[in-house]
Amino acid sequence: MQTICRYNVYMRKTKTAKPAVNIEKVVSVTDEAGHPQAVRFNDSTRVHPALKEYLCYCMIKSANRMKTMVDEALLPLQLQTIHFGILSILNRGDIISQIRMGQELGIDKASMVKLINKLEALKLVERIADAKDRRIKLLKLTAQGKSTFAKTKKISADVEVEFLKNLNCSEREVLRKIIPLLLEKK
Amino acid sequence: MQTICRYNVYMRKTKTAKPAVNIEKVVSVTDEAGHPQAVRFNDSTRVHPALKEYLCYCMIKSANRMKTMVDEALLPLQLQTIHFGILSILNRGDIISQIRMGQELGIDKASMVKLINKLEALKLVERIADAKDRRIKLLKLTAQGKSTFAKTKKISADVEVEFLKNLNCSEREVLRKIIPLLLEKK
């Protein structure tokens, strides 16, 4: 049995005449130990039975899967999950500095520069000089930023529905309740 | 107010006489918009109110937190989360090739070489030439590998308890049940 494998491909220079990039690659897999015969390499859902009970592994894998789904859905807007986070905070109306935004998101100031550069280039965010302290640049959503945030919010919600489709209603509610609890110090 | 920030530090060459590495760094934070005054940069639990309802963000953050906790706990054994995954699969008794292991874990063959090199250097895993196909190297847990796996399993379980301490008994059960469900195609 065979199955199609879609790689996250980037362009590479090659010394040979062969094509440098394979968008799709067929992977054939032998049947062993009762495992499914069709295997997609780097499959986002495949989990070995021995790892099903390893909560850390499943958490990482499912979080990565969700992140990939959101990133793919945001691709047409040239945005990623983390940009949505920044827009979410700014959409509340708070006018905060880059440093402060970094603290809220756990991102260092150098990385924050690049993220804001991107959002500014897309005309979603403005840097505004602080009148009191000229070192500080305050971040503000533009009108376009607000409307783009509304779109990303819709996209994010749709992805969530897809991601959670294996759960019933009460399981979804519990998950939404307890995941934030895992991020609280008590 | 001030608080201690412990960075994930790695050694760097520096051109100045100043110390290249700060294991601890004090970060002082101004009070704004009712947020807590003490802020640990790259805080593993701090979540902005606007992001509490953003499931994807909270999933990624909590998964990263758990991974960091496991990695730190495995540090004395010179192992990481992913090594525990490999040991878990081998501990079931299956004798599989490096390629196969990569497919199970979603890891490419070049990266797998490095992971197995490390486990072999620690004498936890052996590469055994396949009698039928001399290209293939089968992976097998050593006796030391088995005893180390038992230790890592204990460590991992302890970290899980710590990670889940904000949840009550039934919430823990539900989480353990539904996280693997998020990784199933239906």
Added chain:
DNA sequence: TATTGTTATACTCTATAACTATA
């Protein structure tokens, strides 16, 4: 011609270092 495992290398991500301008 295809596959396993290897080494070499390129790309991304992210954190530190060093710097400028302000305070």
Added chain:
DNA sequence: TATAGTTATAGAGTATAACAATA
């Protein structure tokens, strides 16, 4: 002396390229 923001760069992680041995 310390901080906000910037640029440059180092390190880790990870994926592709190329290759040798084997099928």
